[in-house]
Each structure stands twice: as C-alpha cells, then as structure tokens.
Amino acid sequence: MRVILKVTDLCKTFTLHRLNQRKIIGCQNINFTVQQGQFIGITGKSGAGKTTVLKCIYRTYLPSSGSIVFNSALQGEIDLAQSDVQQIITVRRQEIGYIAQFLRVLPQMTALDLVVETLLAKGDHQEQAVQQARAMLRHFQIPAKLWDAYPHTFSGGEKLRLNLAQAMIKRPRLLLLDEPTAALDEQSKAPVQEMIIELKKSGTTMVGIFHDLAFMKDVVDSNYQISQGCFKEVGIA
Amino acid sequence: MKEQPLLKVRNLNKVYGRGCTQCLALTGPAVDSNICPACNTIIACAGIDLDVYAGEIIGIVGESGSGKSTLIKCLCFDEMPDAGEAYLQNFAAGQTNIFAVSSQKKRWLRNHRLGIVYQNPHLGLRLDSSCGGNIAEKLIAADWYHVGKIRTRAKELLKKTKLPLERLDDLPKNFSGGMQQRVQIAKALANNPPLLLLDEVTTGLDVSVQAQILDLIRQIQQRLGIAMIVVSHDFAVIRMLTERTLVMKNGRVVESGLTDQVMEDPQHAYTQLLINSML
Numbered sequence: 001m002r003v004i005l006k007v008t009d010l011c012k013t014f015t016l017h018r019l020n021q022r023k024i025i026g027c028q029n030i031n032f033t034v035q036q037g038q039f040i041g042i043t044g045k046s047g048a049g050k051t052t053v054l055k056c057i058y059r060t061y062l063p064s065s066g067s068i069v070f071n072s073a074l075q076g077e078i079d080l081a082q083s084d085v086q087q088i089i090t091v092r093r094q095e096i097g098y099i100a101q102f103l104r105v106l107p108q109m110t111a112l113d114l115v116v117e118t119l120l121a122k123g124d125h126q127e128q129a130v131q132q133a134r135a136m137l138r139h140f141q142i143p144a145k146l147w148d149a150y151p152h153t154f155s156g157g158e159k160l161r162l163n164l165a166q167a168m169i170k171r172p173r174l175l176l177l178d179e180p181t182a183a184l185d186e187q188s189k190a191p192v193q194e195m196i197i198e199l200k201k202s203g204t205t206m207v208g209i210f211h212d213l214a215f216m217k218d219v220v221d222s223n224y225q226i227s228q229g230c231f232k233e234v235g236i237a
Numbered sequence: 238m239k240e241q242p243l244l245k246v247r248n249l250n251k252v253y254g255r256g257c258t259q260c261l262a263l264t265g266p267a268v269d270s271n272i273c274p275a276c277n278t279i280i281a282c283a284g285i286d287l288d289v290y291a292g293e294i295i296g297i298v299g300e301s302g303s304g305k306s307t308l309i310k311c312l313c314f315d316e317m318p319d320a321g322e323a324y325l326q327n328f329a330a331g332q333t334n335i336f337a338v339s340s341q342k343k344r345w346l347r348n349h350r351l352g353i354v355y356q357n358p359h360l361g362l363r364l365d366s367s368c369g370g371n372i373a374e375k376l377i378a379a380d381w382y383h384v385g386k387i388r389t390r391a392k393e394l395l396k397k398t399k400l401p402l403e404r405l406d407d408l409p410k411n412f413s414g415g416m417q418q419r420v421q422i423a424k425a426l427a428n429n430p431p432l433l434l435l436d437e438v439t440t441g442l443d444v445s446v447q448a449q450i451l452d453l454i455r456q457i458q459q460r461l462g463i464a465m466i467v468v469s470h471d472f473a474v475i476r477m478l479t480e481r482t483l484v485m486k487n488g489r490v491v492e493s494g495l496t497d498q499v500m501e502d503p504q505h506a507y508t509q510l511l512i513n514s515m516l
Contacts, residue, residue: 017506018513059495061502085495086240086290089480106455106477107448117459 001035003071004174004205005057010066012052026052026061030231032224039196039206041220043213048226050209054176057207058098059088073173093121097172099180103159105151111137112147115166122170136165140191156183168195175199177208181215189215241326242288243464244432249285249321251307254278264487266507271487280488281307285321287483289432292462296475296496299485305468309436313353314343325350327431348378352425356437358417361424364410371409371424379428394423398453415446422453433465439474451477472515476500484508
C-alpha cells in the first residue's frame with residue numbers, strides 16, 4: 001500500500017523571546033508512517049504534545065527539525081516541514097483538511113456558505129458545491145433552519161459538527177482531526193463515525209487525537225501514545 | 238511550472254528626509270526606531286519584498302508608524318518610493334518596473350489595474366458628488382464613455398456592495414461610515430481590477446458594520462477572484478480574511494508566513510509581543 005505520510009525525527013521547540021529565550025519542548029523524535037486509507041489515533045495526557053504533532057503536519061507550527069513527507073497527488077512527495085508557503089497553501093486547499101477543536105468563522109458568514117466555500121476554494125462550481133454542502137449538513141444533522149444562520153449563535157455541538165462538515169466535504173487526501181468528538185453526545189457521534197468509515201473506504205488517510213477512547217477504538221487502525229513529547233505505538237484496547 | 242505572482246515587489250525603500258549613508262544601519266527593529274539619529278530622516282519602508290498571487294488575500298499587520306500605509310501608498314502611486322522595483326504580471330508581461338514608467342502610464346495602471354480603499358472615505362470619495370458620480374469618475378478614467386453603460390455598471394456595483402439602488406444619486410456625505418466604505422469599495426471595483434488595496438478599511442466602524450464589510454470583502458474575493466492586500470492593525474481581521482501575512486515594524490518586514498502560523502507560532506520577538514498583547 002502507498003505511504004501517504006512519513007514523519008521522521010520530528011521535533012518542535014518553542015522559543016519564548018520575551019522570557020529570556022526560554023525553550024519549551026512541544027514534541028521530540030516523533031516517527032510514524034501512515035498508509036493510504038489508514039487511520040492512526042494519538043492519545044496522551046493534556047499537554048503531552050498531541051496537538052503539536054498535528055499542527056506541525058498542517059504547518060501551523062514550524063517544525064524545529066525532522067521531516068514530514070506527504071505524498072501529494074498534485075505535487076508528488078513534498079516535505080511539509082520545508083515546503084514554501086505557496087506549496088502549503090495549495091495542498092491545504094486541495095488535499096489536506098484540518099478539524100480544529102474550535103470553529104473560527106467570519107461573524108456574518110452563514111453555515112451553508114462556510115461549507116460551500118471550501119468547495120469553491122478547491123475549484124468546484126457554485127451549484128454543485130451548494131448541493132453537496134446541503135447534503136453534508138443534512139448528514140451531520142444540522143437542522144435546515146440553521147443553514148442560513150450565523151455559526152456564532154450555534155451550540156458547541158453544532159459548531160463542531162459544522163467544523164466536521166466543512167473539513168470532510170472536500171474529501172481530502174489527508175485529514176487531521178483534533179478531538180473530533182469532544183463536544184458531541186452519543187447520538188451525534190454516529191454520523192461522524194459513518195463519515196470516517198466512508199472516507200477511509202474512499203482512500204482518505206487520517207491522523208486523529210482522541211480523549212474518547214471508546215469512539216477511537218472503533219475507527220482507528222493503530223494507536224500511538226504520546227508522553228512527555230515522545231511517541232510509542234500501543235495496542236488498540 | 239511554478240505560478241508567477243500577480244505583483245512582485247523587491248527592495249522597496251521610502252524615506253522622508255534627506256537621508257545619509259547610515260540611515261539603514263542605524264534604524265530598524267533591532268534599535269526600535271525608524272528615525273536616523275545621524276540625519277533625522279524617517280525610514281518609512283526599507284528592503285520590502287512582497288509577492289501577491291492571483292486571487293489571494295494577503296495581510297499586512299503592525300503597529301501605527303510601522304510603514305504599512307506607506308507601502309500601500311507606494312503601490313498605488315500616491316507616493317513614489319526612493320528605491321525598489323515592482324512588476325505587475327498583467328502589465329508589459331510582468332517585465333517592466335512599474336515604479337520606473339512615466340506618470341501617464343502610472344495613471345493608466347492606477348485606473349485600469351488597481352483599486353484602492355482608504356481608511357478615511359474622504360481620501361477615496363468626492364463626498365459632494367453623487368454615489369453614481371463617484372463610480373462614474375473611476376469608469377471614465379478607465380475609458381468608459383457611454384452614459385447608459387456607466388449607469389448600468391454603477392447599479393450593478395451598488396447591488397454587489399449591498400447598497401440600496403435608490404441611493405445612487407445621493408451624496409456620500411449624507412451616508413453612514415459603513416455605507417461610505419461600501420461606496421468606496423464599489424468605486425474601487427468599478428474597473429474590475431485584478432488587485433485591490435485595502436488600507437484599514439474597518440478601523441473606526443462599529444462592530445456590526447465591521448462584520449458586514451468583512452463579509453463583503455470575503456464575497457468579492459470568492460466570487461470575483463480579485464487579489465487583495467489588506468492592511469490592518471487588527472489581528473482578528475487579518476486572521477479571518479487572509480492566508481498569508483507580513484508583520485511590519487519600524488519600516489521593515491520582520492516576519493512573514495502562513496497567517497495561522499504567524500499567529501500561533503510567531504518566530505520574531507516583536508510578533509510574539511503583538512500576539513501576546515491581543516485581547
């Protein structure tokens with residue numbers, strides 16, 4: 001099977017200039033490989049470095065050393081740790097999705113527009129994008145009466161489901177999920193699980209952070225635990 | 238093949254004063270000043286490199302006096318830089334330095350290739366001319382002469398910027414701040430510019446009007462594919478609108494990169510200070 005993501009000796013250290021150049025280690029010597037259609041889960045205590053690893057892959061954090069080789073369908077193998085900004089913008093629009101814990105959106109942008117624009121940025125046509133966006137919002141059980149409302153007014157669970165809809169609709173080649181079920185009740189988790197399984201079948205590779213171990217064991221193929229910034233593979237309990 | 242930038246700026250310098258050989262060495266973020274101690278010249282911009290790609294929104298942030306607005310003024314020929322080059326891909330095949338062309342060609346570029354929206358509507362509008370008259374002024378400068386077509390285009394632009402059509406013949410001096418900004422945006426869009434320069438366009442507006450303007454900017458970029466340079470000292474505005482950001486201090490670019498990276502993992506001491514000062 002094709003390797004989609006290969007992380008080698010990834011280290012991230014934050015330098016706090018205002019505090020006498022104090023160094024904070026985010027993660028160190030992270031090594032793992034993910035194949036196409038595989039989903040790996042990352043677990044660990046709060047502050048262990050889980051989100052740091054994910055944000056280094058998405059390049060929200062600049063890795064201090066190591067490589068993150070992504071097998072892009074459009075650009076071939078690229079090292080996300082070293083790629084120039086334009087390359088990162090292109091792969092983000094087309095191939096890599098990120099589901100953050102919090103939804104950030106313009107104050108007067110409707111829920112439907114938010115999802116539609118993900119597809120427009122990818123180059124899809126307006127009509128097709130609207131149809132797909134409606135189907136996705138329906139799948140994530142966001143009531144139709146909220147589609148033209150502003151997400152600022154949504155509940156935590158609705159915001160998270162909208163976040164999931166926005167990231168999953170473009171069917172990215174690589175999807176990074178930061179606690180995708182954190183604010184969801186049991187009933188709302190079912191469509192998330194269904195969508196993850198569907199994306200896996202269609203070849204999306206995923207790396208996700210979980211505190212919800214029961215949900216995680218049903219969807220991931222392998223599980224890595226991170227402790228004091230270091231990574232080790234553990235079984236799926 | 239690698240995409241070529243729509244606008245490429247290299248080593249742009251702008252100083253106010255006579256200047257001396259030590260100006261650049263004695264100013265900048267390292268000494269926290271843009272005033273040369275040897276000759277009192279103000280170094281507004283120094284060594285600025287900037288690439289803007291078609292259809293993208295790029296943000297420029299920094300405190301007051303950091304050189305953001307001077308940079309914009311140089312790009313739209315309100316001010317002439319003292320050194321540096323800039324190339325527009327859709328002008329002379331991107332091979333001619335636009336700072337070095339004649340005044341006539343600069344005027345043509347401004348009328349045909351650029352749109353500018355200022356923080357203060359007084360700078361971008363004739364407040365005593367009608368809303369339609371302001372838009373017509375830009376269109377006439379861009380070689381539109383048919384009155385009927387100008388009026389149709391003005392109505393189209395009012396609709397795009399969500400201004401009531403019945404206000405077409407009203408004077409902008411009787412409009413609210415948010416509406417004046419919309420007229421400015423309509424005027425700037427009149428000639429279908431590939432590049433729009435927005436200088437602190439939401440500063441001073443109340444939050445609900447600010448939200449409407451931000452939404453309008455986003456829609457313009459999404460639907461018309463116009464590239465934009467957005468100058469703001471408000472990080473929230475930059476975060477919402479842009480994918481790439483430049484941080485300026487004392488006339489220099491101290492950091493640039495993906496907007497989320499600049500905000501969440503700032504590398505420069507000054508950017509860290511700015512981010513840590515956000516409310």
